[in-house]
Amino acid sequence: MKKNPTTVAFQGTAEQEEILLSVIEKYRGVKGSMMPILQEAQEIYGYLPIEVQKIIADNTGVSLAEIYGIVSFYSQFMLNPKGEVSISVCLGTACYVKGSQDVLDKIKEKIGVETGGTSPDGKYSLDATRCVGACGLAPVVIINNDVYGRVKADEIDTIMTKY
């Protein structure tokens, strides 16, 4: 899956940067430490925008292009922050067969966000997930902690009024 850089404004704080710098310091001289640095950075900020990757590049001497290569390679590294309303659409086999792609397309159109993206105001984020283990309810959509089963594309407008 291609990753798209975020359009949400960076809201990192000086405290977060201080913690990140101490993480980088902790791993100084340790071979193969880029992965744990990135993982801990994502724990601090929730995602890895250019501002965070630049701090890591400047303080490790590893080029930004190389860091971005790693971040864009692994699916668990996020380039986008989670939105206030975090939407996941299951694209597991059962949900897919039951039409979850249509549901996903409808949501994309409704909130104007691509899969894996976050709206510029930070309100909505959209993910396509693998099987969530609720195949009996296929197709499944999860919004924050609410689970919606047997969702049809034309129900999306109604569901979204709550968020």
Place this chain on the structure above:
Amino acid sequence: MDNVNIKINGREYQVPKTSTILEAARMANIHIPTLCYLKDINAIGACRLCLVEVKGARGMVTSCVTMVNEGMEVYTNTSDILAARKINLELVLSNHNKQCLSCIRSTSCELQKLCNDYGVDEDYFTSNETETKKDESSVSIIRDNSKCILCRRCVAACGNVQGIGVIGANDRGYDTHIGSAFEMDLADTSCVNCGQCIVACPVGALYEKDDTQEVFDALADPQKHVAICTAPSVRATLGECFGYEPGTEVEGKMVAALKRLGFDGVYNMNFTADLTIVEEANEFVERLTNGGKLPLITSCSPGWVKYCEHYFPEFTDNLSTCKSPQQMFGAIYKTYYAQKNGLDPKDIVFVSAIPCTAKKFEVTREDQSAAGIPDVDIAITTRELGRMIDKAGIDFKSLADEDFDAPFMEGSGAGEIFGATGGVMEAALRTAAETVLGKPLERVDFEDVRGTAGIKRATYKLGDIEVRVAIASGLANAKRLLTRIREGKEHYDLIEIMACPGGCINGGGQPTQPASVRNTVNLREKRADVLYSADSKNVIRKSHENSAVKMLYDKFLEKPGSKKAHETLHTKYIKRGL
């Protein structure tokens, strides 16, 4: 060194135990095809073309990253191997833009040659080619990822050789592509336009921004006075575009070809190389004797200058304020020459033929406009010049030698060696030494600063003054040297830095040579030999003895470092940062 006994294709060989199978085979004169491997630059076993069979090993192994060991039995050309290589090529082609007819690398493409060798069917695997974006943002370098085979030779050249690393592999699986962080355009990164990625590319995914049509258009315009000057190293490499062996000097044929293309003046940039040295040596002696900012660092390599502005902005005050020979030539032409010949500078199109893609950026720099308009209008690389000559139907090999045009035809031996690492330093030392000593040097050869080593250091006595010099070529080496200076571990008075490893003779605008040549021939040495042999044969070995340079100071510039010289030949730098 310890040797091991191995067998390749049933024959016994003794090879150093530190060699890879690929190197061992090469020593035995057995050719194993490669795409991603580039000696000293990239060995990652990614393209899987160098597959061989090793007795007892599971599956086939990639010979570029597998070391030999005692008793190893290797087979390089079994039918299984040949079939596997063919399939791997067909897989590479399944996601490759196969518009080969008009491709800039057609006939010099390493993939094309291998496909031909292996009888590959272009459409054996049909698939949807990945959607790609062509990055044409840079004034020097164009990336067309539809042609990219993901060998990562460019990534290694940028990151390892140049220590810059503005490109890498982004995303994963079928979406993998080479690009900058966050998909930035190349022009928005701290790319210095050196073009080492281009000469590393085996296919047509990277190439210089082609400005040849602009030159053809100017030549066809009767209102325009179109002049060209050729950089010192172009005469040492242009022949490679026409099938000459690397290291063949073709100055006379090059001049003859340029005159047939229809330029109104064909000039020798060695002249402004000499002019640069006279100004720079003067600047150095001034700083040395009057307590100015030292070390003085040369500024004729525009890739290095931009690197300094991005990565070592604190050293921009150490850069010589002298423009590069290319820019000095345009400046002199549009001021002195235009006045003398009653030409309106606006009607002049000044072209330079250079070994360098960064020079395309240099012509766009601010404060490089002595006549109020850009000093140089178009900079074309050696490769573009070769293509122009071809396109114009000029049979290069059959041309009889011709001479550059007056009054800028003469270059000293010091100007000749400008194109090789250490050359600018040696040229500057010859002139600075005579300025300080006030008498002619007995020997003009400064041998310690020669050779293709990445970093060279030497100390010379000029009269009572001890001058500590250092030379770096390749920006990763420059970074190493400058870091030590910044940390206070090394001290110098004069430093020469060239962005490309080996200097301009190995520039990013030089003819591309396939890995099969780059891995086996020392291109830098062969090309540099042309320049050093021209220097030793030249009657005039010192820049300040160039009669055209002397004439120019008499009639126009007054003396080195004069107000006039500063207005015309000097410039300023920007602290860009990252």
